[in-house]
Amino acid sequence: MTSDQTHSSAHENDLGGRFPLYDPASFSGSAKTLYDHAISTIVPEAHKAGFTAMLDDGRMIGPFNPMFASPDIATAMLGLQKAESGNTALGPATRQVVILSTGAVWRAPYELYAHTAEARMVGLSSETIEALIRGEPPPELGEADLTAQRFTLALVGRRQVEDDVFEATRRAFGEKGIFDMIILAGCYQIICSLLNALAITAPQDRGDGRL
Known part of the structure; x- marks a missing residue:
């Protein structure tokens, strides 16, 4: 060998x-x-x-x-x-904003690795993705997606959502959108907790779905 x-x-x-x-x-x-x-x-x-x-x-x-x-x-x-x-009110880019914002808090390498790829596929730029991973507002992001980022960082990072953030999110996404965002962030908190508790790393791959 x-x-x-x-x-x-x-x-x-x-x-x-x-x-x-x-x-x-x-x-x-x-x-x-x-x-x-x-x-x-x-x-x-x-x-x-x-x-x-x-x-x-x-x-x-x-x-x-x-x-x-x-x-x-x-x-x-x-x-x-x-x-x-299959039933979310959130668009593909907004979903990746929520997922990467959850990953920004948890710092789970595999989650950030996989959803960097997913985010690129739905059209987010490398600069936007890198800012989301840092937990910073990307300049290129529209106001609705910036609101989704703020909501997710409040919920996941501070475990509280301030009234002004909540109301801005309600205006942007409606009550179904808020519910869907909470469930999505919750799913990825489970994934990130699994990855972090087990110290699972990201691979060095060839980018075709297999190593």
Whole structure:
């Protein structure tokens, strides 16, 4: 094995953080069902956006790997995320503003890595993404999305939303939009807490959905 191969193998072994990377050959029952779902949905979506969710040997990485420790609960959580993304009043760019603003508070490397790719795909510029990750208002962002950023940083960072921020958000997105924003931020707080508690890192990838 060359030194480059040794380094790559060592890096792959670090991607599970405090959990092992689970071998899909060992899956049965609900874990196998969850894995098949990931192969048909999560991996192609990651490929399309340009981030890695699965290694070449089929092992999942990021927040997806630890889901196999409790596949029934993980499946229910993914169901909530699917319901959110399929029924939200928020546009694609606004959703990424909320997700990256949540990541700005939690500093979870994989979440910021994956949603930098997702944000680029929906048209946010590199400068805008970098400002969102720093928790700063991007000059290029429209007023509604700046309001979404302020709301998310208040909710996630300070755990309180001031009256003026709330009313500005209601004017921009309505009551359904506020509810949807809270659920979206909550979903990604779960993801970020999982990533941070397990010390899961971001990969060094080739940008095609696999490492």
